Each structure stands twice: as C-alpha cells, then as structure tokens.
Amino acid sequence: MTENKTHMILDGLRQHFELPNWRNDTRDAFGTLVRTVISQNTTSGNTARAFEDLSKRFEISPESLSKANEAEVEEAIRVAGLHRSKGKTLKKLSSMILEEYGGSLDSIFEMPLEQARESLLELPGVGPKTADVVLLFSAKKPTLPVDTHVNRVSKRLALVDVRADYEHVRKGLQLLFDRS
Numbered sequence: 001m002t003e004n005k006t007h008m009i010l011d012g013l014r015q016h017f018e019l020p021n022w023r024n025d026t027r028d029a030f031g032t033l034v035r036t037v038i039s040q041n042t043t044s045g046n047t048a049r050a051f052e053d054l055s056k057r058f059e060i061s062p063e064s065l066s067k068a069n070e071a072e073v074e075e076a077i078r079v080a081g082l083h084r085s086k087g088k089t090l091k092k093l094s095s096m097i098l099e100e101y102g103g104s105l106d107s108i109f110e111m112p113l114e115q116a117r118e119s120l121l122e123l124p125g126v127g128p129k130t131a132d133v134v135l136l137f138s139a140k141k142p143t144l145p146v147d148t149h150v151n152r153v154s155k156r157l158a159l160v161d162v163r164a165d166y167e168h169v170r171k172g173l174q175l176l177f178d179r180s
Helices: 003-016 029-039 044-057 062-067 070-076 083-101 113-121 128-137 148-156 166-178
Strands: none
Touching (some): 029 128, 128 166, 148 166
C-alpha cells in the first residue's frame, strides 16, 4: 500500500463524512464499556434505546449494576437482543470491576496499550473490539476498533489481506494510518 493511496482514502472520507457526535460521554469509561457490551450483535438504534432504558432504571456504575436485580437489567436491555446473556454479563462485569479494580478502569488505562488490552480482555463479555473501543474513546489510546464494516471495507480496498483476522486487520490499519 502506498502512502498516496492511504492519503486519498482519508481525504475522501473526510470530504464525505463528519466525525460522529457521540450521545454518551466517552470520558465515562464504564458507561462506554456497558454501551459497547450492549451493542454486540445488534443495531446502533437498539443499542441507544437499550442503554437509555438501562440508564433510566439504574445508575450506570459498577456499584449500581452489580447490586441490580438481574431480571430488571435484562428487561431494561431487552430491545438490544440477547438480553439474558448480556444481563448476566453486565452483572458479572460490574462485580469484577468493583472487586478487582475498585470500581474504576483508571488503573488499566495507565498501563501500556497491549497490557491494558489484555487486562480488558480478561473481563466478562469483553472481546478485542470492545476492548479497543473503550481504550480508544475513553483512554485515548492509539488503537483501532475493527467492526464488521471496517473489516469488510479494508479487505475490499486491499488495505489488508482478505484472509486477515481481527488482529491482523487492526495492526495493519494502524500501521497504514498512523503515518497519515
């Protein structure tokens, strides 16, 4: 990939798209984490509604969600789908953050990027994309979350090998666009 092609792609994207205006405060790392877990396998509209419903019923904090009635959490996020699984995950995630990190992700964010990713990946319901979303938007770490669309477009534009897995796509794009 030439640097010219990379610049052409970025320039084209900048001309046609604005940066998104996030509805939730991405400085609230736990809220970003909860929202991202809810977003798994659903649409952005369903994610927004489920997060809003959850926020109306509970304070979005490890303390509150760890103590919440699981059935009520599930009901609040029902619109996002997989509500039973996600409800259990949010409860476990909240308890683990409370017990192991004192209710804050700050100690993880102080770690070097790869160590922070590994720590997040040990949490229930946190896969590579979720870890990268939280690290990028809440900790301002230099990582690139790869969703289904980024993966597909990167391969169609030959920015990465068509057989590349998540990590190869993420690292390949980071190498290309760190310079741009």
